[in-house]
Amino acid sequence: MASTTTQPEPFTVNIGTRRSALALKQVDLVIAELSAAHPHVRFQVCAVSVQGDRDKTTPLPEMGKGLWTNELEAQLLAGDIDMVVHCLKDMPTVLPAGCVIGCVTRREDPRDVVVFNKAHVDTHRTLADLPAGSVVGTSSVRRASQLRRRYPGLVFRDVRGNIDTRLKKVDASAEDGGGYDCIILAAAGLHRMDFGDRIAQYLDSSTEGGGMLHAVGQGALGLEVREHDERMLGLLKTVEHTPTMMACYAERSLMRTLEGGCSVPIGVETAWVEQEAEEGESVGKKLMMRATVVSVDGTEGVDGSRTEEVASLAQADSLGKKLALELAEKGAQKILDQITQGRPAAVKVGET
């Protein structure tokens, strides 16, 4: 008797996304992973422009937290779409009721990088090569604050737009002068868009001459679904990258505890560290996390790190909370209160 295997019934999943080239590339990457695991599922991409795409003039810190996510989450809760692919770093640490992060996929390089305008590519390799008064383009308070602290002679100017727009703006500076000597971007976005050849310098805690810590969740993709949608939750389990999910959980817990938002100068770095197994001890996995909170003008900074065994999301959450409380006691809360209570920061991103 020939055995017959019943093929699962095909169905369609509607995936919500922003319209930017990076967002569409990221959805393609996720669909490729999901299709390999679930060949009977069809995927429909539903792209929309969101507040952060439409409003290109208001400085990001003044636009609130859900500028990249709110409209997509409304479609998810209305049942118009089944899932949303977000850049995890753009997701507020508290989600709307009824929404959950179904999974986090394998992380791209989480570091920030330096891209010089074309007039400098043969003479400048690092931020340390820039003379005082050079102009660095970034709309990120986190990036500007940390770099003001390490390179007090540099000038910071807002640069808005998607990756290709920002690359065009920095390259236009080579022709028309003014503009930017360099801009700061995420390695992940450039790698995914095949612009890796524009990267002159990677920035992290080990950068000679001064680097920076990346944004919470940077380089990772968060796949958001309705909290009781078991079919979607089941699909996503097959593309989850657990080490990334746990590390990002710890990072988001730190930011949630410090009540930061996407536009608050908090930087993090996480790494899984092997631990020597003591005689007879089971070898667990330890997660090292370092974090920094810097005043907008770069004159004050609080840094800390903590390493703990993390084998569950609860332990990841606890690590983030503990490090956040350590930073708060060391003075981070005072810095954050100055920013969030609307006290005019000494210098704002966008002022030259």
Ligand SMILES: NCc1[nH]cc(CCC(=O)O)c1CC(=O)O
């Ligand atoms: N809204 C900006 C944004 N959100 C996510 C990324 C990079 C990709 C990622 O972190 O996964 C970027 C671009 C940048 O910071 O250069």
